[in-house]
Amino acid sequence: MMRYLSSYVLDFFRERVTPGDFAGERVRGVRLVGEAELLTSVAQRMFPGAKIGGGPAEAVVIGMTGGEVGERLRALLGRARHKLLVPSPDYVYRFGMRRGPGGLLWAMLDRFVFAPVALVGLGVVALGIYVTGLARRAR
Numbered sequence: 001m002m003r004y005l006s007s008y009v010l011d012f013f014r015e016r017v018t019p020g021d022f023a024g025e026r027v028r029g030v031r032l033v034g035e036a037e038l039l040t041s042v043a044q045r046m047f048p049g050a051k052i053g054g055g056p057a058e059a060v061v062i063g064m065t066g067g068e069v070g071e072r073l074r075a076l077l078g079r080a081r082h083k084l085l086v087p088s089p090d091y092v093y094r095f096g097m098r099r100g101p102g103g104l105l106w107a108m109l110d111r112f113v114f115a116p117v118a119l120v121g122l123g124v125v126a127l128g129i130y131v132t133g134l135a136r137r138a139r
Contacts, residue, residue: 014085014093019046021094027058027082033075034063034086042086061086062095 027047032039039061043052047059059082060075076083076095083095 014095017046017084017092017094019048022046022082025082029053029057030059030061031057031075031080032061032063033071034061034065038089039063039086042084042089042092046084046092058082059084 025047027050030043030047030050030052032043032052040052043050043059043061046061050059051057057080060078060080061084062072062075064085064087085093085095087093
């Protein structure tokens with residue numbers, strides 16, 4: 001259950017990135033969480049010239065498979081400026097929003113407040129159409 005809920009949240013708060021998105025960034029250290037072989041190639045491609053290893057770093061590359069769930073969660077909640085999620089070498093995502101805390105707050109409100117209210121509203125409209133018989137007349 002928790003794995004499903006965490007995947008649901010992660011799917012919303014990630015955006016696909018390419019090495020060009022980090023061209024102007026100067027990252028000195030990258031920490032890897034997960035399968036080292038896969039993540040090392042991704043880290044080298046995204047942050048060329050950065051020192052790759054454990055410990056505190058400006059960027060963290062988190063594999064979506066392999067490794068402990070707790071370790072991945074600590075990496076997501078850590079202080080690294082860039083948090084990259086890697087389901088496979090071809091797909092690399094950045095966790096969070098580009099527009100800062102305001103964009104993240106708006107995304108959370110949209111996902112967890114406005115979307116459920118809209119869904120309930122659509123259900124009420126559908127029930128109204130069914131109860132009034134408009135659905136049968138439309139056939």
